[in-house]
Amino acid sequence: MSFIQIRALEKTWPDGTAAVRRFDLDIAAGEFTVLLGPSGCGKTTTLRMIAGLETPTSGKILLNGADVTHLPPSRRDVGFVFQFYALYPHMSVAENIAFPLACTGVARAERIAAVAEIAERLCISNLLNRRPRELPGGDQQRVALARAMIRKPAVWLMDEPLGTLDAELRAQLCEFIRARQIEARVATIYVTHDQDEAMRLADRVIVMNAGEILQIGAPSEMYLRPSSIFTARFVGSPGMNLIEGEVISNGGARAFAPRGGNIKLIIPNMNFAGPAWLGVRPEGVRCGMGATASGDLAGRIAVDAFAGSARFYHIDCAFGRVVARHDPGGRGAAGESVYLTFDPASICIFNAADGRRVS
């Protein structure tokens, strides 16, 4: 039996809008689960229902076998990290961090040791005697994380805890959260709109949109085999290239004919035929500089975006815009002509009618 079971969870706001629909999820002990989706997709509402801060309209939440659906937050044994720091202004940093331990009857010496240890790992040892309001936002969020993660409750719930921080600090805290979670083996549910964070942290990613779960899977699966157009576009930075067209019979095999282009791409092992989208990750697009070789896909670089360890060319073709990942040494500039080839192994085909993947 899994550690957290969520069954048919629904939330409808008083004005009739459905925030969360048909939400079913099982989470194993010690698993790191990320709820990923755009603003307003219901991910935070789901998290708040699990914490007990929001009452579900219907459905059940079981924690370690016990039904907690109607228990108040204090009796659920969850640790919650808010997007905005929510520290107690009248306590020092050390008191803030020790607060969750104070009510569990941990001995004083032990508390002090625990605070010192976690403060050390978050590089806030020198701030322990300060008041939260004297600290900049980044340090406040470190304190908030320390407070939430000093205790090992049944579940850690995190609502975009890194959303407002600088990139450098975000990367650092991301690593802290992951390392602390791995060593503590506390089941964690983490909400974010940032697919990058989701990919880096998660054992399993839950992609949500408009209140519903679209796909559940490991990050690599989500990335390589997205089940729908939405996931394909949302996961990955930049997301998957999607080209509109049709799968047609081409002799004995099937081929994809992009709309607006007069080319065909042979698609092996394919039963589907009809209007479709072809998806290919930017690293599956190879681009060569210069004039078009016959039969290849011709394009022109519209934007050349350097990204440090890679370079992304945004290329305009007859059938729309395609992004290609290139090594950072590439010398293509905006306006230059290029030709493209797609790596057959990284091609996905989606049914245009329902947006689901068919190969």
Add this chain to the structure above:
Amino acid sequence: MKYLRFLIIIGYGAVATLPLLWVVLSSMKHRADTISLHAKVVPAPTAPADPASITFEATAEAWRDLAAVHAGAQASFWHYLANSIIIGVLSTIASLALGTACAYGFSRFRIPGSGDWLFFILSTRFLPPLAVVVPVLMMYRELDLQGTHAGLILLYTIFNLSLSVWLMKGFLDEIPRAFEEAALVDGYTRWQAFLRVVLPEARTGMAVTAVFCIISAWNEYGFAMTLNSSGAITVPAYFAGLQGNIDGMPWPQIAAGALVFVAPIIIFTICTRKNLLRGMTFGTIKQ
């Protein structure tokens, strides 16, 4: 639970509106019925045969008599109502305008010792205004402001100023500076930005402040009474002045006048109630 809530609201409503209802009934009575030993609560078209009956003959006499000049007064109710309106409205406009301008300064500019200044402004409220009635009276006598509209307008404006500065500062602080800064960069002068961007955003706060100012000026009694022998007598002072006149208190006329007197405030408050509610919770929650 739902019913209990309902009952409490009904109960409170009854208690709160009872005095008002009594005033409405009194305004429909003959004077004798208002001071009758038997409670007269049901209006009827004709006088009851039994003097102990709870019914009374309804009449519009009191409403017609609002235009009459009572013994001990120099003019009719309408004259004093006009005084109240002139003084109440002008002092409200003045304290709102001055208060908003002052609050804007405190809210947006670095003013040396601004904390102390704000405290000083608040401190003018520490004493009940009436405590300074004697010195004010003496000053007004010297300045020939006694019994003038200007005198009362000036006084009410000043007494309301601290309230309006503090309230407006609270509201203006909530309006992002970027609102005006965007306008400044966009090519507007500070004055234009204030008029076109800040004032429209501050409407709520100004409505709230205006309600408080006008209520306190409208209902003020002590100064209106002591600074006046004639000239700028307002309605509260007028009613009080009717006391002890040789015809006895004209209760029905006072009741009718009181209704006319509170009507504008009630209507004004109802019109701005959305703003008032927003205003009360403004600034209490911060993201």
Add this chain to the structure above:
Amino acid sequence: MKDPVLRISNLQKSYGGRRVLDGVQFDVSAGEFTVVLGPTGAGKTTLLRTIAGLETPDAGNIIMNGADALSLPPAARDVALVFQNFSLYPGKTVRANLEFPLRAPERGLGESDIKDRVAKAASMLHIERLLDRPARQLSGGEMQRVAIGRAIVRRPSLFLMDEPLTNLDAKLREELRVELRELARGLGAPVLWVTHDPSEALSMADRIIVLIAGRILQIGAPENVYFAPASPEVARQLGSPPINLISAVASGDLWRCADGTPICNIKHPAPASALLGIRPEHIAPTGGESPATVEVVENMGPTRVVVARFGSVVLHLLTSRDFSARPGDIIFPRVDGGKIIVWSA
């Protein structure tokens, strides 16, 4: 040689004894997209506000189009500023918001001119269908588009953008980056764009200005700042995962960690001890001599980040997604000695 659109020299600004801008100096040329990159509190916003005329510097000069701008009020500087927190007047419609800058009395534009400019900006930003909606009903992304529209209608000689994408969803941010970069090329006027997001800076900029604690530490093309950072502080600002910074000593032809673990060959003449900057993509997970223990493996889509303990230091590696490792595995990282950055210690 034409005058630069903006020339800033020796700008100084303090708040209550704290130096916010300390000798800031740079030029912005016509058509250039310049990104000011720095952490929170580096003085980026103050810099923009000073250029816009909303703050007065303690010292220094601001020359715009060859003329001194310091004495001019904001309204006369002909710059458009997009704010991070404020985007629109909530009570007005989108159209009224776009028209607002054009209706400033001094501008003296005719009604048909105003209509025309609003229509052009709206079509550029694909917000035609929003024009008659009240601003408060828009989503975050829509608001930011309109906010940028408010700047575009002005046709100023310089655009100042203060983290316009920071408060948006990551996905939206990524899409708008590309869109706005393309749009900027068509605007003609240069853009000075402030951000704390390194990937925004790398992907959008013609030139990056790295500003830390009120000082400019480096100015250069994105590739230049990324591959040849002037100092460890600059190096740390750019790159995800962050650059590895390791104190090392030269022994023979090898760089070694303080504890003696060999890192890589010395390829160029080197000081005896140094701080090495090693980009995670320049460390291969195999082929090295010294072992490292994998602590965390993160998935980045096309790549993986491997965090491994290497002697006394923690290394970040960027590997292809085909490389699989689990926490606890032993790997032998190989550092590409030709690509490391050496700062003498």
